[in-house]
Amino acid sequence: MAEPDTPWARAQTALTLLAVDPAGLKGLWLRARAGPVRDHITAAIAAIPLPAKRLHPTIGDDALFGGLDLSATLAIGRPVLTQGLFATPALLILAMAERCPPGLAARLAAALDTPGHSLIALDETADPDETLAPALADRIGLFLDLGDQPWSDTAPIVLDADAIAAARTMLPCVKITPDSAARLTRAAAELGITSLRAPQLALAAARAAAALAARHKVTEADLLIAADLIYGHRALPVSDLPDQPQPDQPQPEPPPDQPDQPTEGQSETQSLPEELLVEAARAALPADLLARLAAGRAARAVKGATGTGAAKSGNRRGRPLPSRPGRLGTGARLDLVATLRAAAPWQPLRRKQADRPDAVLLVRPADIRLKRFIETSDRVLIFAVDASGSAAFARLAEAKGAIELLLAAAYSRRDHVALLAFRGAQAELILPPTRSLVQTKRRLAGLPGGGGTPLASGLKLAMATAQQARARGLTPTIAILTDGRGNIALDGSANREQAEADALQFARLIRATMTPALVIDTANRPQPGLKALAKQMDAPYLALPRADAHRLSSVLEAALGG
Numbered sequence: 324m325a326e327p328d329t330p331w332a333r334a335q336t337a338l339t340l341l342a343v344d345p346a347g348l349k350g351l352w353l354r355a356r357a358g359p360v361r362d363h364i365t366a367a368i369a370a371i372p373l374p375a376k377r378l379h380p381t382i383g384d385d386a387l388f389g390g391l392d393l394s395a396t397l398a399i400g401r402p403v404l405t406q407g408l409f410a411t412p413a414l415l416i417l418a419m420a421e422r423c424p425p426g427l428a429a430r431l432a433a434a435l436d437t438p439g440h441s442l443i444a445l446d447e448t449a450d451p452d453e454t455l456a457p458a459l460a461d462r463i464g465l466f467l468d469l470g471d472q473p474w475s476d477t478a479p480i481v482l483d484a485d486a487i488a489a490a491r492t493m494l495p496c497v498k499i500t501p502d503s504a505a506r507l508t509r510a511a512a513e514l515g516i517t518s519l520r521a522p523q524l525a526l527a528a529a530r531a532a533a534a535l536a537a538r539h540k541v542t543e544a545d546l547l548i549a550a551d552l553i554y555g556h557r558a559l560p561v562s563d564l565p566d567q568p569q570p571d572q573p574q575p576e577p578p579p580d581q582p583d584q585p586t587e588g589q590s591e592t593q594s595l596p597e598e599l600l601v602e603a604a605r606a607a608l609p610a611d612l613l614a615r616l617a618a619g620r621a622a623r624a625v626k627g628a629t630g631t632g633a634a635k636s637g638n639r640r641g642r643p644l645p646s647r648p649g650r651l652g653t654g655a656r657l658d659l660v661a662t663l664r665a666a667a668p669w670q671p672l673r674r675k676q677a678d679r680p681d682a683v684l685l686v687r688p689a690d691i692r693l694k695r696f697i698e699t700s701d702r703v704l705i706f707a708v709d710a711s712g713s714a715a716f717a718r719l720a721e722a723k724g725a726i727e728l729l730l731a732a733a734y735s736r737r738d739h740v741a742l743l744a745f746r747g748a749q750a751e752l753i754l755p756p757t758r759s760l761v762q763t764k765r766r767l768a769g770l771p772g773g774g775g776t777p778l779a780s781g782l783k784l785a786m787a788t789a790q791q792a793r794a795r796g797l798t799p800t801i802a803i804l805t806d807g808r809g810n811i812a813l814d815g816s817a818n819r820e821q822a823e824a825d826a827l828q829f830a831r832l833i834r835a836t837m838t839p840a841l842v843i844d845t846a847n848r849p850q851p852g853l854k855a856l857a858k859q860m861d862a863p864y865l866a867l868p869r870a871d872a873h874r875l876s877s878v879l880e881a882a883l884g885g
Contacts, residue, residue, distance in 0.1 A: 330472055334364060335480050337465045337552055340531040341441070342371045342482055343490045345414065347527035348464035349435050350442035352420075352455055352556075355469040357447060360477055364467070365416075365445075367480040370487065373414035373441060380422045384645075387430060391664050402668040412439025420444035420455055428456035435462045464524035466556040490534040497530045499541040510550055514558035525553040646692040661692035703739035703756045703797045707785040709805035709845075710746035711776040724873075739797060741788055745781030747774035748815040752784060756792055775817065778809025778856075779825030786829060789838045800839045801862075805853065806846035823852070830859040843867055 341348050355361040368375070384390070389407035396403045408415065415431065417423065423431075423444075434440045442463055444455055454460065507529070508522045528549035533541045646658035648665075666686045673685040742754035781803070789799035812821040833840055840862035844853045849866040857864035 329476075330467075330469065331477055333552070334467050334469065335367075335482075336548065337467060338364070338367050338370075338480060339482055339487065339535065340528055340548075340552070341465060342487045343531040343535055344494060344527055345371050345373055345441035346412070346439055347531070348441070348524060350415075350444065350463040351465040351467065352444045352446060352460060352463045353467050353469070354446040354448070355467070355472070359474060360469050360472050361445070363477055363480055364469070365443075367482055368414070368416070368443060370482040370484060371414050371441070372487075372491070373412060376408045376413045376415055378408065378415055378417045380417075380419050380424060380427060382427065384430075387434075391667065393660070393664050393667060396667040397663075397670075400671050409434050409440070414441050414443065416443045416445065418445050418447075420446045420459070421448040423456050423459065425456065428458045432458040432462055435459075461518050461520055464528060464553055466552075468556075486535065489537070490531070493537065493539070494530060494534040496539055497533045497541065498539060499526060499530060499533075503529070503541055503546060507546060507549065511554060511557075514554055516554060516557045518557070521553060521557055525549040528553050644695040644697050646694055648689065649691060649693040650688065651691060651693075656694040658692040658694045662686065662690050665692060666690040701739060701797050703741060703792045703799050705756075705785055705788050705792070705799055705801045706740070706742045707750070707781045707801060707803045708742065708744050709776060709778070709781070709807075710744035711774050739792075741792070743781065743784050743788065745777045745784070747777065748780075748811060749777050750780040750784040752788065756788075756795075756797065775811040776805070776807060776809045777811035777813075777815075777822070778805065779813045779822055779829055780811070782826060782829035782833065783813070786833050786836065786838065789833075790836065793838075800841070801833065802841045802843060804843045804845055806844065807850055808852040808856075826856060827859050830856050834859065834861045841865065 337351065341351055353361065353364055355364070385405075385407070387407045387409055389405050389410060392403040392405045415434070417431070431442060435442060442459065444459060444463060446455055448454075455463075504522070504526060507525045511521050511525070526549070529541045529545040532545040532548045533539075536545075538545075646661040649655060651657060663684075666684065669687075669690075670685060673687075674680050674682050677685060679685070739756040739758050740754070741752070741756040743750055743752045745751075785801045785803070789801055792799045808819070809822040809826045810817060810819045812818045813825040814821075840857075840860050842853055842857035842860065842862050842864045844850055844864065844866045846853075846866075854864050
């Protein structure tokens with residue numbers, strides 16, 4: 324099998340390998356809107372030798388794991404259980420995967436960890452900064468981004484059923500040497516991939532490619548295909564990779580009379596440099612996709628950023644939760660179906676004990692189930708913008724544009740926005756939490772800039788604003804936009820060491836209040852000091868040099884889960 328050179332050829336290669344080893348590759352993450360392009364992919368999925376079962380983000384545990392069949396139980400008078408979707412190995416097809424709640428993601432992840440299951444995640448997001456739940460993205464081997472794929476460059480994908488059947492027969496006989504496994508592992512490390520599942524998935528892809536080519540041993544071409552399909556979307560952007568330590572001493576060269584030759588038992592793939600695997604993975608995807616996926620992963624990592632505000636349990640309104648046992652009282656609402664489910668298995672025994680064989684239904688207090696709902700509060704995104712230095716005017720202009728873009732979409736949600744700027748000797752609250760677009764434009768006009776960087780004062784004011792918002796029932800998230808370290812201490816003195824100590828102290832205080840935060844580095848080169856600040860704050864760190872208002876708005880909107 325040749326290395327794919329076009330996006331559509333890459334899609335066909337990925338589907339073919341998935342058909343050969345669906346259990347080893349764990350599935351496919353397909354990012355594409357519903358339409359004829361995606362229909363070509365979903366039509367080809369029928370060739371995968373597993374029964375297809377469709378899921379939706381609101382599916383219940385009884386459908387996944389099985390449960391009591393209420394109607395059959397009441398009809399025959401004894402418990403009748405149904406099998407869930409996880410009972411037998413299957414190809415699980417999850418629609419609207421970008422909306423998968425954390426609970427369902429955890430259940431699907433546990434199912435993928437058991438042998439046999441494979442998952443097709445249909446990601447229909449329109450926002451490039453949204454992403455699949457990390458628990459699923461880490462386990463699914465293959466990824467295709469066909470959002471920008473022209474219809475004219477596509478064609479129906481027809482998989483060779485005979486070749487796939489022969490490859491599945493040969494797959495258990497395909498061998499991979501320890502040297503090849505070590506090269507794939509080192510390539511993953513060079514790409515900044517920290518998950519140990521990625522090399523395992525790459526090994527499965529290489530073995531499937533070798534089996535499809537009727538080879539009993541994995542070759543260099545198979546390793547390149549595996550690196551292309553498995554590592555491409557997992558790699559970190561080049562700017563986010565950690566600096567490689569330089570060796571203290573150069574490695575000694577072999578004597579000229581002893582040329583490099585593979586020893587006995589080593590594979591031919593030892594001549595393949597890791598650089599080729601790394602370049603194959605990086606060349607697999609568009610240049611900006613890695614940055615978009617990284618932004619989405621960071622947005623998912625923001626604590627509490629689930630698309631809504633803080634959750635409040637209640638029994639009157641909101642999104643339904645599983646019912647619970649309880650007593651009927653003031654304000655309690657009976658869950659009739661759950662109550663019947665709890666009472667149904669005991670009917671034969673209760674009729675016998677009560678000597679009432681003709682009784683239709685006997686319900687006891689222990690059977691009562693009460694409805695529960697979860698209600699979410701409004702959200703507020705607090706901008707803490709560095710307004711110091713020569714680049715202040717450009718930074719503030721982009722922040723203004725991002726705020727106005729967020730507020731333009733806030734009318735369809737319960738979002739609020741606040742803005743504070745730190746410059747000179749202290750920070751200043753420019754805009755309290757608001758949803759008024761008119762008031763925002765009026766307050767943003769003529770926003771000053773220049774002077775020192777009182778980062779600690781900005782963090783202090785941001786934390787105070789977040790605490791006030793939380794006292795009003797809002798759920799705050801802090802977004803810090805700066806291009807360097809603070810040089811103005813909290814007391815207003817120009818003391819860089821004290822300023823950094825004050826900033827780290829308030830970063831730890833923000834973490835202690837469990838306020839979600841996001842640090843956005845707008846410098847031309849990533850600043851180690853800001854990475855350390857984000858670590859102390861337990862917040863994601865994003866390097867966005869020269870970020871315009873639209874990109875900044877997209878990242879921050881993703882941080883709110885919107």
